[in-house]
Amino acid sequence: MIVDLLLLSITTILVNNFVLVKFLGCCPFLGVSKRVDTAIGMSIAVTFVMTVASAVTYLVQVFILDYFGIGYMQTVAFILVIAVLVQFVEMVIQKISPALYSALGIYLPLITTNCAVLGVAILNITEKHNFIYSVVYGLSAGLSFMLAIVLFAGVREKLSLSNIPKAMQGFPIALVTAGLLAMAFLGFQGLKLV
Amino acid sequence: MEVLWPVVVLGGLGLVFGGLLGIAAKAFHVNKDERAEQIAELLPGANCGGCGYAGCNALAVALTEGRAMPTVCAALKTEQLDEIAGLLGVEAQAEVRRVAKVLCSGTCDMAATKCKYEGIRDCVAAQRYGGGEIACQFGCCGYGSCVSACKFDAISIIDGVARVIEENCVGCGTCVAACPRNLITLVPATQRTFVLCRSKEKGAAMKDICKAGCIGCGICAKNCPAEAIEMAENLATIDYEKCTNCGICVEKCPKNVIEYKEEI
Numbered sequence: 001m002i003v004d005l006l007l008l009s010i011t012t013i014l015v016n017n018f019v020l021v022k023f024l025g026c027c028p029f030l031g032v033s034k035r036v037d038t039a040i041g042m043s044i045a046v047t048f049v050m051t052v053a054s055a056v057t058y059l060v061q062v063f064i065l066d067y068f069g070i071g072y073m074q075t076v077a078f079i080l081v082i083a084v085l086v087q088f089v090e091m092v093i094q095k096i097s098p099a100l101y102s103a104l105g106i107y108l109p110l111i112t113t114n115c116a117v118l119g120v121a122i123l124n125i126t127e128k129h130n131f132i133y134s135v136v137y138g139l140s141a142g143l144s145f146m147l148a149i150v151l152f153a154g155v156r157e158k159l160s161l162s163n164i165p166k167a168m169q170g171f172p173i174a175l176v177t178a179g180l181l182a183m184a185f186l187g188f189q190g191l192k193l194v
Numbered sequence: 195m196e197v198l199w200p201v202v203v204l205g206g207l208g209l210v211f212g213g214l215l216g217i218a219a220k221a222f223h224v225n226k227d228e229r230a231e232q233i234a235e236l237l238p239g240a241n242c243g244g245c246g247y248a249g250c251n252a253l254a255v256a257l258t259e260g261r262a263m264p265t266v267c268a269a270l271k272t273e274q275l276d277e278i279a280g281l282l283g284v285e286a287q288a289e290v291r292r293v294a295k296v297l298c299s300g301t302c303d304m305a306a307t308k309c310k311y312e313g314i315r316d317c318v319a320a321q322r323y324g325g326g327e328i329a330c331q332f333g334c335c336g337y338g339s340c341v342s343a344c345k346f347d348a349i350s351i352i353d354g355v356a357r358v359i360e361e362n363c364v365g366c367g368t369c370v371a372a373c374p375r376n377l378i379t380l381v382p383a384t385q386r387t388f389v390l391c392r393s394k395e396k397g398a399a400m401k402d403i404c405k406a407g408c409i410g411c412g413i414c415a416k417n418c419p420a421e422a423i424e425m426a427e428n429l430a431t432i433d434y435e436k437c438t439n440c441g442i443c444v445e446k447c448p449k450n451v452i453e454y455k456e457e458i
Contacts, residue, residue: 060207064203064207065203068199068200068203069199070199070200070203073200073203073204076204077204077207080204080207080208080211081207081211084211084214084215087215088214088215088218091215091218091219091222092218092222094222094224095222095223095224098224102251161314161316163314163315
């Protein structure tokens with residue numbers, strides 16, 4: 001059981017990286033990766049929301065959607081759950097830690113519409129994970145997002161100091177870098193763990 | 195009937211979540227000063243840091259708590275300043291508008307170069323490698339550290355020298371701190387005459403380095419009726435407090451280093 005969970009986690013982080021292999025969550029990946037510290041802040045918030053959202057959406061699916069036989073309303077219900085969760089997390093953080101709130105403040109609402117979060121919730125159901133697997137999968141997905149975005153932000157910090165041809169400055173070079181990073185992660189495909 | 199269940203279930207979910215959020219909003223309520231938000235909207239929002247606070251929102255909070263006066267924000271227009279002062283219930287007297295000025299006239303055709311620089315395009319970095327291409331050790335090296343520091347698009351590099359676009363300049367002083375050669379100063383917007391050189395090189399040496407540099411001849415100081423020009427270390431400096439902007443020094447300068455600004 002523990003070994004299986006560990007394997008699931010490593011597979012999700014390296015082999016099936018959410019951003020660089022599954023291409024989910026590309027918007028924040030490109031948007032908030034200019035500096036490493038903001039990237040870390042964003043990915044901690046994403047990881048937190050993904051983990052909690054995995055747990056709650058699993059419960060919603062099993063006890064509400066499956067019970068009433070309305071599995072086709074999955075997307076609507078999950079989006080609702082995620083939006084509520086993000087709102088709730090925002091309130092709690094604002095009350096408990098104003099410093100963390102002002103650091104994460106602008107990223108939290110962005111997570112509501114982050115497709116990676118919805119992706120985790122839906123993949124949990126299609127891959128038939130049980131509750132514990134869902135939570136671990138959510139956490140690993142968040143960590144895989146963190147790994148990708150922090151690596152990418154490090155590269156972009158270096159890039160901002162280099163001499164780049166005018167036509168490639170800004171987003172063009174960022175997209176090319178993201179592509180190269182994704183190709184590098186293809187190397188992990190050979191890692192057959194499960 | 196089949197359509198009823200999804201409506202009921204999702205509607206119910208929405209109601210339950212809405213209720214929970216409502217309770218949470220009460221339970222985790224944080225008291226906020228509403229004026230802070232209104233003031234933050236009136237502030238320029240460029241987060242230049244010229245006021246000494248970590249961005250416009252931090253200044254807005256400091257203003258509501260009475261820790262700062264609205265006049266610390268150099269970028270505020272008069273109407274917004276009045277509005278903020280009205281919100282806070284204080285009197286605000288606008289200070290004299292100040293703008294940044296780059297004191298160098300060593301354009302590409304004037305200033306001699308000493309090497310070919312291929313390092314990082316940044317003034318601070320160039321400074322560490324012997325000052326970049328320009329031969330003058332006091333002049334603008336033109337790699338634009340001030341341009342990237344400016345939050346208001348008010349500086350650009352024109353012909354190898356940084357130039358302030360005065361309509362955009364708010365006098366926050368970010369560029370003053372960014373220039374490794376201390377070439378930028380804040381001057382009153384009404385000032386017309388400027389010695390556009392900061393070189394302390396002796397006159398003879400200056401002639402080889404830059405055709406537009408101050409040679410420290412002192413003719414301007416001798417002819418100034420207001421005695422506003424001071425000579426020190428081969429360099430003329432105008433005291434803007436004493437200067438009457440008469441423009442005599444501009445005509446007398448043999449190197450045309452003193453600029454007379456027509457529009458203010």
